[in-house]
Amino acid sequence: MEVGSGSGDKAGVFTRGRWWLALPAKFRANMVDMARKVKKLGQDDPRRVIHSLKVGLALTLVSIFYYYQPLYSSFGVTAMWAIMTVVVVFEFSVGATLGKGLNRGMATLLAGGLGVGAHYLANLSGHIGEPILLGFFVFLQATISTFLRFFPKIKSRYDYGMLIFILTFSLISVSGYRNDEIFELAHKRLSTISIGGSVCVIISTVVCPVWAGEDLHNLIALNIEKLGDFLEGFGDEYFKRTGGEECKDDNGFLEGYKSVLNSKNSEESLVCANFAAWEPGHGRFPFRHPWKLYLKVGIMARECAYRIESLNACLNADIQAPSEFGSIIQEACTNMSIESGKALKELALAIKTMVQPSSADTHIENAKSSAKKLKSLLKSGIWEDVDLLKVIAGVTVASILIDVVTCTEKIAESIHELASKAQFKSAEPPLSPEKLLSGQMQCAKSSQILKCPHAVINVSESTPPSPPSESSSAPKASMQRMEV
Secondary structure (H helix, E strand, O other): OHHHHHHHHHHHHHHHHOHHHHHHHHHHHHHHHHHHHHHHHHHHHHHHHHHHHHHHHHHHHOHHHOOOOHHHHHHHHHHHHHHHHHHHOOOOHHHHHHHHHHHHHHOOOOOOOOHHHHHHHHHHHHHHHHHHHHHHHHHHHHHHHHOOOOHHHHHHOOOOHHHHHHHHHHHHHOOOOOOOHHHHHHHHHHHHHHHHHHHHHHHHHHOOOOOHHHHHHHHHHHHHHHHHHHHHOOOOOOOOHHHHOOOOOHHHHHHHOOOOOOHHHHHHHOOOOOOHHOOOOOOOOOOOOOOOOHHHHHHHHHHHHHHHHHHHHHHHOOOOHHHHHHHHHHHHHHHHHHHHHHHHHHHHHHHHHHHHOOHHHHHHHHHHHHHHHHHHHHHHOOOOOOOOHHHHHHHHHHHHHHHHHHHHHHHHHHHHHHHOOOEOOOOOOOOHHHHHHHHHEEEEEEEEHHOOOEEEEOOOOOOOOOOOOOOOOOOOOOOOOEEE
């Protein structure tokens, strides 16, 4: 036994000592996994691949300032600022790129002018007082600018511009102490940054543009549609489980609402960071489109999603409402859920197509009517000889659904406000079959009337009729005729 154990230990040591033999297979597996992830990343959003190509194109264009001798002779080493500008300014969407470019350009212009002014003021104090005064200016502007960055509005919109202002002012004012050509330094820095920023904005806008406003518009519509999908299928799913029936395996629509809970950062970055507001008018979205109202709709949608999360918890809970009580509230709860879901999907469609959401009002009224019936039912005497511990799950679902109806109404109100401010098109109501049939009959009658021959009746004065003769059975009127 001892010999066997000794040989086993030697084999284990030998195997551990040759771990490097498994490296090729492990490396190949890692490369295959990485390639799979890269492919999935590109397939999820092909715009990422296009954005990468756009950044490479912009960097190649501004590199010409180094490769082409006449341009390099004009700008020199400061041409590197154009390359740096492309790297830090080029963002995924047009609004983000335009916002960063304008922030950087305006901050550089303002800081350059103040830096030159600070340099000449410091020159007036003499050789000894110049560095002291320059240090004081740098300290003062850095302190004030850094403190201003704590304001929420400045932080969300102009934080990058404040950073560039601090950097540019410090570079120009400090380097001007050793360099007498401060005007040329400020001019070259501003020119190269303007060129780099312009290249970013032009390529981002012209070559396969990605609009932040359009992304926000689609995100809000998709989130509301996911809430509608859950509510449309919740009623049947819940009461099937309550009744002990088998449930569908394909219930992925019940999980879609979770992305709505995590969409706050995306919505605020697209609006509060001014990405959408920086963009010029494009497509269906004119300049000064009411982007902030999308935030209001998003807040209402998340409030509804929190209640839906409670419904999902009730759906997956071990304790369900007894079948007797469930049959009492089933009709009202199912109607509330389905009608609210239909209303939300109609609202999502109205946002997508940018039409007035009038078609959702009918579903909301139906849901409110069902909620009113359920309240009356709960206030009635159905609690006699009922164990409250057994029905508390059903009552919880009923109360949450009533709140969902209220949230749906609030979402509809916010979307009506958005449609009014954004001037959505008015939806043309479709003709009902009855109206369509009556319209066809009217058209047929009108065409028949138009095809009738024209009739003219001429009536002239008539003399009193003569008394009827014995042979005539009907009176005759003299001097009367009808022309047809």
